[in-house]
Amino acid sequence: MTLPENFIKNMKEQLGGDAESFFKAIDGEASVSVRLNPKKEVSGIFSENIDKHVPWTQNGFYLKQKPVFALDPLFYSGAYQVQDATAMFLEFALKATVDLKRPLRVLDMCAAPGATSTLLASLLKPNDLLVVNEVIKSRLTVLKENLLKWGFPNVIVTNQDPETFSDLEGFFDIVLVDAPSSAEGVFKKDPNAINSWSEQNIQMCATRQKRILSAAGLLVAPRGHLIYTTNAYNSEENSKNVKWLTRTLDFVQAELDVPAEWNIEKVDGGYQFYPHKTQGEGFFFSIFNQMSFEEGFNVSRLKLNALRKSQVALLAPWINSEVFEDFSYFAKTDGVVIALYTKLQNDYATVFNTIVKRSSGFEIGIFKGSDFIPSHGLALSPLVSDSITKVELNVEDAISFLRKENFEVDTVENGWVLVCHKGLALGWVKKIGDRINNYLPAEWRLKMDVE
Numbered sequence: 001m002t003l004p005e006n007f008i009k010n011m012k013e014q015l016g017g018d019a020e021s022f023f024k025a026i027d028g029e030a031s032v033s034v035r036l037n038p039k040k041e042v043s044g045i046f047s048e049n050i051d052k053h054v055p056w057t058q059n060g061f062y063l064k065q066k067p068v069f070a071l072d073p074l075f076y077s078g079a080y081q082v083q084d085a086t087a088m089f090l091e092f093a094l095k096a097t098v099d100l101k102r103p104l105r106v107l108d109m110c111a112a113p114g115a116t117s118t119l120l121a122s123l124l125k126p127n128d129l130l131v132v133n134e135v136i137k138s139r140l141t142v143l144k145e146n147l148l149k150w151g152f153p154n155v156i157v158t159n160q161d162p163e164t165f166s167d168l169e170g171f172f173d174i175v176l177v178d179a180p181s182s183a184e185g186v187f188k189k190d191p192n193a194i195n196s197w198s199e200q201n202i203q204m205c206a207t208r209q210k211r212i213l214s215a216a217g218l219l220v221a222p223r224g225h226l227i228y229t230t231n232a233y234n235s236e237e238n239s240k241n242v243k244w245l246t247r248t249l250d251f252v253q254a255e256l257d258v259p260a261e262w263n264i265e266k267v268d269g270g271y272q273f274y275p276h277k278t279q280g281e282g283f284f285f286s287i288f289n290q291m292s293f294e295e296g297f298n299v300s301r302l303k304l305n306a307l308r309k310s311q312v313a314l315l316a317p318w319i320n321s322e323v324f325e326d327f328s329y330f331a332k333t334d335g336v337v338i339a340l341y342t343k344l345q346n347d348y349a350t351v352f353n354t355i356v357k358r359s360s361g362f363e364i365g366i367f368k369g370s371d372f373i374p375s376h377g378l379a380l381s382p383l384v385s386d387s388i389t390k391v392e393l394n395v396e397d398a399i400s401f402l403r404k405e406n407f408e409v410d411t412v413e414n415g416w417v418l419v420c421h422k423g424l425a426l427g428w429v430k431k432i433g434d435r436i437n438n439y440l441p442a443e444w445r446l447k448m449d450v451e
C-alpha cells in the first residue's frame with residue numbers, strides 16, 4: 001500500500017514511537033465483523049467461523065474469514081448486519097450515557113447504508129421513533145433494505161440536506177452524526193480512499209462536518225444527546241470540530257468509563273480507535289449532553305385517512321394478535337396501507353408535516369378489492385401473524401426464491417405462504433394450483449452467481 005507522504009508525516013507526528021506498528025496494521029487484512037439481530041436469532045449462526053466477541057456490544061462478533069454474504073439467505077432475512085466492530089462502540093456509549101428506558105425520538109442524520117441505524121433499532125423499544133436520513137438519493141435503496149430486513153417498524157426514511165430539518169429544532173432525544181469524512185481510517189477496507197486523501201480534502205470535510213453538526217445540534221431536545229463520529233485520525237475533523245461544537249452550541253462532552261484492556265485511546269475531544277491497538281478500522285467517537293432546560297417541542301396532529309373498520313378487520317389475520325391493537329392503520333392516496341404505532345401518531349405527524357422527501361411510515365401491503373397483498377416489509381417484520389402458513393426452504397430453494405427462479409413449495413393449500421430459511425422469513429409466495437407466484441420485489445433479487 002502506497003500512502004500519501006503527508007499522511008505518513010502527520011501520523012508519525014501523532015503517534016511517535018507507535019507509528020511503525022500503525023503502518024504495519026493498516027497494511028494487513030481488513031477484519032470482518034457482524035452484529036446479530038437480537039429479534040431474529042438463529043442457533044449456530046456463523047458457528048466455526050466466529051473468532052471472538054466484540055467486547056463493547058452485546059451481539060457483535062469478529063469472524064475468522066469473510067463469507068460470501070451475498071449468497072447467504074440469512075443475510076436477506078435480516079439475521080445479522082455486517083459492520084466494522086469499532087462502529088459498534090455506539091452501543092456501549094449509549095448504554096452508559098442515555099436513559100434508554102424513557103420514550104425516545106432518534107435521528108440518524110448520515111445514515112446510508114444503514115449499519116448504525118440497525119444498531120440503533122436494536123437498542124430501541126416498540127414505542128420509540130427512529131428517523132434515518134440520507135442526503136444522497138442513490139444510497140436510499142440500500143438504507144431502506146437494511147432497515148426493512150432488521151424489522152423495526154417505527155422508522156421514517158428521509159432524503160434531505162441536514163439544514164432542511166430546522167423546523168424540527170429540539171425534537172429529537174438522540175441525534176447521531178456519523179459524518180462523511182476523509183476516510184483515512186478506512187484505507188485498509190477501501191484503498192480508493194488513499195487516492196482521494198489530501199490536506200485540502202481534509203479541510204473540505206471539516207467544513208462540511210461543521211455545517212452538518214450545526215444543523216444536527218439544533219435538533220437535539222433539551223437534556224438530549226448528540227453523537228459525532230468520523231473515520232479520521234486528524235484534529236481538523238475530530239478534536240477541532242468538537243471544540244467548535246461545544247463553543248458554538250449548548251453541549252458538554254460526556255465522559256465514558258472505557259475499560260483499559262479495550263485499547264481505545266482517550267484523545268482530545270473523544271475516543272480514538274487505532275488499527276494497531278483495536279481490531280477494526282480507524283474511528284473517532286464522541287458523545288455530548290445537551291445542557292439547556294428550555295421547553296420541549298410541540299407536536300402536530302396526524303392528518304391521514306384511517307382505514308374503514310371493515311378493512312381493518314380484513315387486516316387482522318395478517319398481523320400478530322399481540323401487537324395488532326398497538327398500531328393504527330391508514331391508507332395512502334395510492335391505496336398502500338401503512339401501520340403506525342398509535343402512541344407515536346403525533347410524532348409521525350410532526351415529521352410528516354415538516355419533511356418533504358420521506359417515507360410515510362411502515363407499509364404493510366395494499367388492498368386490491370377485498371384482497372390484501374402483503375408487503376415484503378411485513379414478511380420481514382415482527383408484525384406478521386404467527387398463524388400464517390410458513391414453509392421452510394433449504395439453502396438451494398432459498399437461493400432460487402431470492403433469484404425469483406422456480407422451486408417447489410411443500411404445502412397442499414392454496415394461498416399466501418411465508419417462505420423461511422432456518423426459521424426466518426425471506427418473503428412471500430402465493431400458491432395457486434400448481435403454480436407458485438414469487439412476490440420478492442425486483443430490487444431485492446439476488447443477482448450474484450453461486451461459485
Ligand SMILES: C[S@@+](CC[C@H](N)C(=O)[O-])C[C@H]1O[C@@H](n2cnc3c(N)ncnc32)[C@H](O)[C@@H]1O
Nearest residue numbers: 110111112113114115116135136178179180212
Ligand atoms: C460514514 S457514512 C455513514 C455510514 C452509516 N452511518 C452506516 O453505519 O452505515 C456518511 C454518510 O453521509 C452522507 N453524506 C454525504 N454528504 C453529506 C452531507 N453534506 N450531509 C449529510 N450527509 C452527507 C454520505 O452519503 C454517507 O452515506
